[in-house]
Amino acid sequence: MKAVVRRGPALVVDTIADPVPAAGQVVVRTLCCGICGSDLHAVHAMEAMVELGRRSGEPSPVDPARDIVFGHEFCAEVLDHGPGTDRRLKPGTRVVALPVMPTARGMETIGYSNTFPGGFAEAMLLAEPLLIEVPGGLSDAQAAMTEPFAVGEHAVAESDAGRDTVHLVVGCGPVGLAVIAALKARGLGPVIAADFSPARRRIDVAPAITGTVALDGVAGAFAALADPDRHCKILVTPQE
Incomplete structure (x- = not known):
């Protein structure tokens, strides 16, 4: 799939692997994604942000030397479900979500992770329990402002x-x-x-x-x- 990738202190459009859902995860297609002020800073200063986190006692699992796909203010459409999901939201349902993914290593922030690309990619993995269905009266852009x-x-x-x-x-x-x-x-x-x-x-x-x-x-x-x-x-x- 296509994605805007933070590679070093620059953004590039590249092809990355399609997401494959693990237990409890859902694959979604990005419909709209906002650009957070943190994203603007992180393009050029991700290394400094990670170092400040380490010094403050909150070390980040993200490695700024590796590819990162930003985007945590999004509206998306459900495509498929991984194992162990209850499939409560059918494919085609528009959703927003808390942009974090529970893992064996702890919580990872979607969009600030080397493992979980954010909404600047064509598709993402989200945690099924954290999905919220978007009401029909909201546009994709309005829903992306939820976060x-x-x-x-x-x-x-x-x-x-x-x-x-x-x-x-x-x-x-x-x-x-x-x-x-x-x-x-x-x-x-x-x-x-x-x-x-x-x-x-x-x-x-x-x-x-x-x-x-x-x-x-x-x-x-x-x-x-x-x-x-x-x-x-x-x-x-x-x-x-």
């Missing part, structure tokens, strides 16, 4: 966000927007979003996400936190 949106949702769920707090989101990339969306879904506000990029502040945050203050960088955000009533009265649409 970054889950990161934002998890961050808010683990935080102390509440109705008596002012919420600061530093960085308005996909995960930052997912945090804002998770706050809004809970009816929480005001939300102050800070980003150095004028394009992100103009396009991503305002007016797309109602009730969010978009300010220039972290300094502006902390100024708003110091006087939230003033900023909220002037800049924030009242919560519904």
